[in-house]
Amino acid sequence: MPEEKHEEQLVVFRLADQTYGVDVGSVVEIIRMESVTKVPRAPEFVEGVINLRGRIIPVIDLRRRFGLPLKEPDRSTRIVIVEMGGMTVGMIVDAVLEVLRIPTDKIEPPPAVVSGIDVAYLRGIALWQEDMIILLDLEKVLYEHEKEALAEADISSLEGRAV
Amino acid sequence: MFDQETLSVFLDELEEKIQVISDNLLVLEREGGDAQALQEIFRAAHTVKGSSAIMGFEDMSNLTHEMENLLDLLRRGELEVTPQVVDTLFEALDVLKALRDCILDPSREAPEIGPVVAKLRGFREARPLTSPASRPAGGTKAGLTEAEEATIYEAQIRGFQAYHIKVTVAEDCQMKGVRAFLVFRTLEPLGEIIKATPPVEELEEGEYERSFELIFLTKEDPGRLRHLLLTVSEIVEVEVTPVTLEQRPAEHREVAATREEKRPAAASPTGLAPTKTVRVDVQKLDELMNLVGELVINRTRLDRIVEIFEQRYGSDDLVEVLEEVSNHLGQLTNELQEQIMKARMLPVGQLFNRFPRMVRDLAHKLGKEINFVVEGKETELDRNVIEVIGDPLIHLLRNAVDHGIEPPEEREALGKPRVGTIRLKAYHQENHIVIEVEDDGRGIDAERVRQKAVSLGLVDPETASRLTEEELYNFIFQPGFSTASQVTDLSGRGVGMDVVRKQIEQINGTVEVSSRPGQGTKFSIKLPLTLAIIRALMVSVEGQTYAFPLTSVLETLKVSREEVRRVKDMEVVPVRGSVLPLFSLAELFGGQPRSIPHLYVVVVNLGGGKRAGLVVDELLGEQEIVIKSLGEYLGRIPGIAGATILGDGRVALILDVRGLVQPKSCRLEAKCLEEELAAVG
Incomplete structure (x- = not known):
């Protein structure tokens, strides 16, 4: 590996003053924030669904997903549409910054503690021009704990009914 | 090998023919030797024989060949239709189906055709001797069996002509087998030899007198055929005469026409509606339907833009043109949608x-x-x-x-x-x-x-x-x-x-x-009528639009607050003598209870005479909606059947009423409630 020149292409976005990156290969497109239809009884982090040129796409709120303080969407809010395991999902982010090429050797494994979000969602950390970019493990972001969340949603809805 | 498309056409046809055989065997069983039914089965078996041979499914071809032979005797009245015969034919049909299953799933074990073929043959061999043992060689129409006639007729439809070719070799011909072989080789690129007298094997062995006869299907000119054959050395005489089928049996007409798929309505002998068809992958229809769905949405957006332009620029010429275009586009879209829906119907x-x-x-x-x-x-x-x-x-x-x-x-x-x-x-x-x-x-x-x-x-x-x-x-x-x-x-x-x-x-x-x-x-x-599009009652709850499939809606009511009673934690309203339990859709979806002077209630059918009233904020009216799935990521959410895209491009959820309200508890409690209400007065 040493001699080969490896680099990763990342879509870099901002979420609550932190910079994140996802592999450009899994990003289908980036769209402006639009009206999201709420889906009752869906897991809490699911913001709802949108119409992407005739397709119904679920959208998750990354702030909610990472347990960050919520924020009203503004002009720079974007939905990053990603594809993962044959499914297309949108992620709401504060702003999309750029597409970056980062040499693989600049990427380090995730540290034990990162302020803000659960380490479980991380794939690594890239240091780039004095900036720290947190690389997300999309699969975990989209799927990890989803079952638990669903189960919780079930329980809470049952509780609601009982009361 | 054949590509997937050819195979799927073959399988479609096979399916069709299997059905025909099955249907008509049932008729045979019920009504004995029904001529029409026999013809239908014969024809179907014949078609399968031909196409399976082309596809290289030898067992299937052999089996249907035996069926065809037996059926030929049956329809000519040379053999009686007995329950045993019908049973054997059913048996043969089952083997045929098993063969088909093997094509669909090659991992299956191929069925033995031997036993049933032997049974089929058994009937033929056991038939009474009073029937003509075989047709005389020079008999009617060049000694063609009806199966051969059918083949010829079909070929004629495809633009081929059948010729009866008589080839005579020189008296002192030394290598008759070789000459015959050369004749075949000359003819083969030009068409198809469907019959040889004596049979090809014998001819190639040289086992014939001075001449032999062939039935040949070709698009070539007869003069050229003759000329070509005469170039083979030691061939001294060649007679080429067109074969004419004097009377085309009705069934041949239909077989051929079905294959060509351009049978005019009047020609249908069975009175069944004839159709011009092409086979289309369902997925293509699904895609078309999706595209139309998008077209509908964009048309609605265009309508909006026209409205805005009108407000902004008044009666401008260009605005009028735009409006006209938008209207026309609307009509076209509706028609397109309807046609594609129809295309999906069977x-x-x-x-x-x-x-x-x-x-x-x-x-x-x-x-x-x-x-x-x-x-x-x-x-x-x-x-x-x-x-x-x-x-x-x-x-x-x-x-x-x-x-x-x-x-x-x-x-x-x-x-x-x-x-x-x-x-x-x-x-x-x-x-x-x-x-x-x-x-x-x-x-x-x-x-x-x-x-x-x-x-x-x-x-x-x-x-x-x-x-x-x-x-x-x-x-x-x-x-x-x-x-x-x-x-x-x-x-x-x-x-x-x-x-x-x-x-x-x-x-x-x-x-x-x-x-x-x-x-x-x-x-x-x-x-x-269709899965893709349903009629729905659109309602609004807390600013969001929801769709009730009309199949589950019984009626809508407007109820004033005073009419609602509360019994046992449940809100109910008396409707025409019975008690309707009420559920607030907003609350079912985790919202807060609100008190509004007037309630709009959608009465839904939970099955089995069980009803429930779902309280909504507003009734928006009926509409046709295109059903879309919420996708795997969200999975099945109880109470939500799917989603649809509204005219303005937003998404509305389609409700599943039985998932919303627990029907069991609802019905039983309603019963108790009724009593209690009666007690309360």
Whole structure:
């Protein structure tokens, strides 16, 4: 590996003053924030669904997903549409910054503690021009704990009914 | 090898022919040597023989060849149609189906065709000697069998001409076999030799006198053929004469025309509606439907823009043109949508045709005598719907044969006709299709259902004693209500009924049962015309739009606050003498209770005479909506059946009323509530 020149292409976005990156290969497109239809009884982090040129796409709120303080969407809010395991999902982010090429050797494994979000969602950390970019493990972001969340949603809805 | 498309065309055709054979065998069995039926089977077997040979499915070709031979004798009256013959033909059909299954799934073990072929041959060999042993060689029309005539006729339709070619070799010809071989080689690139007298093998061995005869299909000019053959050395004479089929038997006309698929309506000898068709992958239709859906949405957006322009620029020429274009586009889109929907429709006969054989076999096995009546085969349904309802219908029919219809002796003892009747019927009803499975058997014993329901704890004895029969019958749709051991106890109407209902509800359909003890049972399945598009009642709740499939909506009400009563934590409203439990959609979806002076209530049918009122903020009216799935990521959410895209591009959720409200508790409680209300006054 040493001699080969490896680099990763990342879509870099901002979420609550932190910079994140996802592999450009899994990003289908980036769209402006639009009206999201709420889906009752869906897991809490699911913001709802949108119409992407005739397709119904679920959208998750990354702030909610990472347990960050919520924020009203503004002009720079974007939905990053990603594809993962044959499914297309949108992620709401504060702003999309750029597409970056980062040499693989600049990427380090995730540290034990990162302020803000659960380490479980991380794939690594890239240091780039004095900036720290947190690389997300999309699969975990989209799927990890989803079952638990669903189960919780079930329980809470049952509780609601009982009361 | 053949590509996938060729194979799928072949399989489609095979499926069709298998169906024809199956249908007509049933006719044969019922009515004996029906000439029409024999022709149909013969024709179908003949077609399969030809196409399977082309595809290289040798076993299938050999089997159908034997069937064809036997059928040829039958239709010429040289052999009598006996039950044994019909049974053997059924057997052959089963082997044919098994062969087809092997093509579909090559991992299956191929069936042995030997035994059934031997049986088929057996009939031919055992036939009475009074019949002509074989046709004279120079007999009618160049000694052609009818099968050969059929081949010729089909070829003629495709633009080929059949020629009778007589080749004579020199008297002192030394290598007659080689000459014959060279003749074949000369002819082969130009067309197809369908018959040789003597047979090809003998000719190539040189086993013929001075001449031999061929029937040759070609598009070549006869003069050229003759010329070419004369270039083969030692060939001294060649006669080429066109073969004319004097009288084209009706069935040949149809076989050929079906293959060409451009049979004019008037030429149809059977009176069946002829169709010009091409086969299209369903996925392509689905894609088209999606595209039309998008077109609809964009057209609506264009309408909006026109409105804005009008407001901004008033009566500008260009605005008027834009408006005109937008209107026209609207009409075109509607038409396109309608046409594509129609393209997805299939006559339900495609499915129903499978059942007569099944009912027959089952009845035989169980010693029942059943007259199976099928009505409304031509009723059209979306092909996805047809795919889904197959299983539930099989279930219902099996139940009707097994547990509905009594054994013949029992029927006679009851003073009923010995032969039971099962009626399968499809018809249109407004925007829906109704399919009924009705038998004149013993019916459902409501009393036993009552006992069973109580013993399973589904209902307390008190309430149970007051349930109507209709309400009782609905217990049979409860999961686990009847297991195999209880089948006979309860005349078996519970086997997998919950599955039947589930499958039907998955496609927004409903199923109801009615029964009269001793007189029979009727299941009515109500289905949307298509899965892709349904009519829906649009409502709004907390600023979001939701769609109720019209199949589940009974009526809408406007109720004032004062009318609502509260009993046992439940809000109810009296409607025409009965009590309707109310549920707030907003609350069901986790919202806060609100008090509004007037409630808009959508009364929904939960099945089995059970109703519930769902309170919404606003009724927005009826609309056709395109159903879309929420996708795997969200999975199945109870109470949400899917989503649709509105005219303004936003998404509205489609509700699943049975998932929203627990029907069981709702109904039973409603009963209790009714009493309490009566007590309260």
